[in-house]
Amino acid sequence: MKSIQYIMICLLFSANVFAQKTQNPFRITNTPNGIFIEFGQKTLIGKNFELLRKASNETTYKSIAKINAPTSIEEVKRKIFQASEVFVEGSRPTDKDLDKFWASYQAQKPNILSLVSVVPQFEYIFGLAYLDKDVRPNTKYQYQLTDGRNILFTSANAVVYLKQKYFPRLQELGQTTTDKAINFEFAYPKQLFMLTKFEVKRKLFTSKSNEYQTIKPAISLPSDKKKESIILSDTTLTTYAQFDYQVHLSDIFGNKDTTTYNFEGNNIPTQLIPEITNIKIEPAKDRRAFVLTWNLTQKDFVQNIALFRSRDFDKNFESIARFNKTDEIYTDGIEVANELYFYYFEVTDIFGNKRKTIKYQKVYEGSYIPTPPSNLTSKLTPQGIELSWQATDPNSRGFYVFRKEGIKSDFMQISPIILSKNGTGKYTDTTKLDTESTYFYSIRAESDTYEKSTFSDTVSYRPQGNQVRNQLKAPVDLNLTFRDGKAMITWENLNIENPQVLGYQVLRKSESEKDFKIITPKGLSFVHNYYVDSSFFSENKYQYVIVSLDAQNHSSNQSRVLSLDLTGKFLMTPDEIGFERKDKSILLKWTEIDESRIKNIKIYRSEDEGVSKLIATLDKNQRKFTDNNVVKGKIYIYQIATVDLSGKEGNRSEPILINN
Template identity: 25%
Template sequence: MKLKLFLIILSAILIADSKFAQQNYENMAFAGPNGNFVNTGSEIPFSASGKIILFKYKIERSLANQNSWSEVTQLSAPENYSSFLNNIYTLNQQLKDSIPASVLPLELIWKKAKQFERLDSLKYLGNPLIIRMALGVTYLDKETSPNQKYVYKITKLDRDGNSIESFTTNAVSFPGKYQNNLFTIFSKNASDKFIRLTWKADAANSPARFNVFRRENFQDNFSLINPVLIYNSDENQIVVTIVDSLVQKNNTYEYYLLPLDYYQNEGTASDTVTLPAFSFNKIFPPYNIQVEGADSLDGLKLSWSFDNKNDITSLKIFRSVYSEKDFKEIAEVTGFDSIYFDRTAEPMIKYFYYFQINDQFGEVPLSSAKVFGLYQSKQIPPPPFYLHTDSTLTGVKLIWNKPDEYVNTYHIYRNFGNDEILSELSSIKSSDSVIQFIDTTSTLKGDKIYYYSVRAENNSGRLSNFSDTVQVFPKVKAIITTPKLLKGYTLDGKVFLYWENLFPENQNLEGYKVFRKNKANNSSNENFVALFDSLLSPKQNNYVDTSCIAGNDYEYTVKSYDISGAESEYSPYIEITLPTDPVLPPSGLTITNRDNGILIQWDPLISNKIKNVKIFRYERGSEPIQIGNVNADEFQFLDTSTIKDNLYFYFIISVDNYGSESNRSEELGIRRL
């Protein structure tokens, strides 16, 4: 729990102090509010550890541009965990805004420091300023004058006090200046037990920490408090939320944020927010509102019930001749009133009224329902029209048009089972001319058709007939069953595949795709290639691959798809080797002398897998040479390049469609006549 709280506090520091990701000797001194912070390096100066070279840091100071050095201090890391704790507790008292020791994982930090002996190896654990100072790699120099620039020389000393290496820092003077972007209030929420406030600011110049100040009932000065603080940021903005649970019911509180940078310099405070510790959610607006004609007063009588009389400042009454516009305040009464006479109402005009609740700050957290006077309408309103849907990633969006000006409430209906029976899903109030509603019910499934309809309710509580019914597939990702029990075999140079039929258990199944890859490539699923673009029928749980090549080793897998377009994972793949048929040489070889050469002939080829025939010739003592190449449907070749009385030997070879060659045919010899 301590580590989790520490990580929350550290999140702002990690953003604000990204400069420590890499050591830069030209930028190692920084101004604080009461002195200069000097960073010495990444190595933790253990002077009594098991290191081969023991060392400490010597810090010297000079006025800028004078090169007149005086020793400030010598830094070394604490020798043991007890000394490390003493450093932390001492620094907690000295540093104005350090992280409390109670939220730091000190034992883990010390263990990592002893293990690695380098600050950068501690990663986020080494980022808090108090940790750097406690380990002897950062020093706060308070023995300087404000607004005077100083430079520092950092020297690494061995155990005998000899210099190993040194560097000079940048010039620096305190007090430091921190210019943050202004934090403005974004949201506020109050109750009897807590107050929650959220501020926002642009992300540039991110603070490292925040102080929260509060004042109660406008008395005394603001004081520093320690509420729950939640920090979030991205590349565009920073969001800070505080939750103050130490409040008293009905008391009024003021709050503001004070950002600080990594070196405790104060920035520009946020705007101040004022609100009471009271929840208006517990107040129920006026109800049982009645508007009746008061003939004796030449006007209308408004009567109502209201329970929370002591919790508000007043009730304001608004009136208009329109249901949704041009309302004007006509009276303000106390919470204890329950009757008001509108003597300015004119006869035979319908007036609309509503009540507004006001708190002590003039804000308007609640308003009553609108009511009208003159008569009680018994007409059924027209149903919503032009109802249509838009499936979103978060649910199903319904859009429709307002049927008339007296309708402000809508009832949404949907089927919940596998049938088309509609039941009420929700009701909403809206005065917009175009109304939207998003169904984000967790039971929505992407592989199911849903039906929707809407009914309108007018100001008199009358319900319309159902609107047109629409249907939609949600874009909710459906869980599609992966094909199982994939098996296969080879026959006549083809691969026959089959798998378990998923259609009986999923009627929304759209079909399957078969994927293949050559086993010689690699084993990643990314290299599987679909054997066809369209889907197989959902009831076809088999496929014959006719595009495979004899002699290759293949892996096959299958995916299933539903009617919403969702797809399953790859099924477990199977390996299939397509055997190679031997290529046989032509038979029946004969050779005869002809007037213009030697004619080589052979029997017609039986296999339809032979592409061509190669003819070879040689003489005794020489290598065979190819003298011809004919198509498989030719059965002879005339050698016209022979010389009279020479003895020649011939043989032929078959070549199949994949380029594989047969053995030699029988050899025959003949002398050219």
């Protein structure tokens, strides 16, 4: 009636299923068409029964079916036809080899009786199971089985009929590979195995198509019989490759799980995996560069090789070169000496798999003193004295500006490093200078080995008494975002175009404050053109402005105002909700909530399939609530919501269902 493979699987599982039998044999399953009741035991085979049922709103059991064991092969064929209304296609019994099976059944062969008392399809055909179609959703039912005179069994607990069945999740996934198969093992209750169908789909890992092809894996048990797990084996592989798998669960009655499980696996033998070995990084003899050499195994299985480089160990890696399987040397020019460089290779094989080597590090050591800049000129601008110059050395990475007051004083550095732009530099001195003094400026270059040149030629400047210095430029292109309880403000780095801007300050005020207050008392460097604020208190509305700073800590006008409204941003519901049933009440309990941002807590409840209604408003410190207005035999669904300080109600918690 089923394929030989299915019968063998059932026999494999029979010992485990029999071990779970109790004095009460009822096994009850929700299906799209009703409640399926099983009471398979060897001692009940061949007998006739009457099935009784009681709903939650009824006081007595009522007869719903008389179940008779078949006495002829014609009756078995009739039950096979009726089974098409119970089981979905692919799980329906057929009359294949029925004559042999019926003969073995009549001969009371133990292995056949074992199958009849365990497999749901056989139980239904031979009078050990029944589909109760006359049931209503969200209603609780209990069942009794009688032989017409005595009550044989009563279901231990009432069952609620829900059209959407709960499926246990696959857990503890493990993956192994053999020469001809990929095996996936995962934890799953064995007693549910014969009700569950595993649909497996597969596609090549490197495939650009999103289409998965359905396959039929072999299903087996692990050798360790103590494990509650299942093994799916893909033995249909025809080539070495890496694959993506999808697994969907359904059952023999047509229930479908909404979860999709995604797995990866490959059947590539380790001896076919190419590797890069003997990697060496040495400085070049005649130029500023590293020479990288390496060896490659399994060259015939290599598609390409990529080389990545960064000056950070764990970020900012960029692909700098690609090679074929015959390449074994590469020269990498170095931009900055005396800095750590990190490298790794990535090999892509013909199966589309990518493998990275470990990271290798190297420092190009060098010492180079640059020549001083030339053509230093100055001009007066509304912001101050503007200096410009040219580099005389191709290895000059940047410059420093020096100033002294009077001919006999010493030069003092007044700028951070000014990176070279096409061999030129520019700087504006916005300092308010003494009109009674003459000032001298000079520039020093810095090489990429961090050595400094001697001073350039000088230029002089004497401020005029009526000179008025314009204010610094205020930050522009401001942006404010809020995420994960933090506000981030970003703005344009003004130092790029306005070298006199050497830093910033952030000011903030809440809705109850009159003036802005500095929240960055030490100031931010000019390269630090962003700020993250997480120090919020009970208020919901804030405003920010940014000002620029120069070398003397003079500040610009304020930027435009950025507004932040946190109303509803911190609304939270409990992480966990629990309950206790009392004689005449239900006690709800929940975990801590951030009290500083909520005004009160609301409790919502619905009965059976009714509308959810507000039943209580609690103080924000409350962590439990007793519902005294409950009735035995009803289903209650509770949800908890919070209200913020402005009176806005947030989302409700996940519903908690209680069968009272």
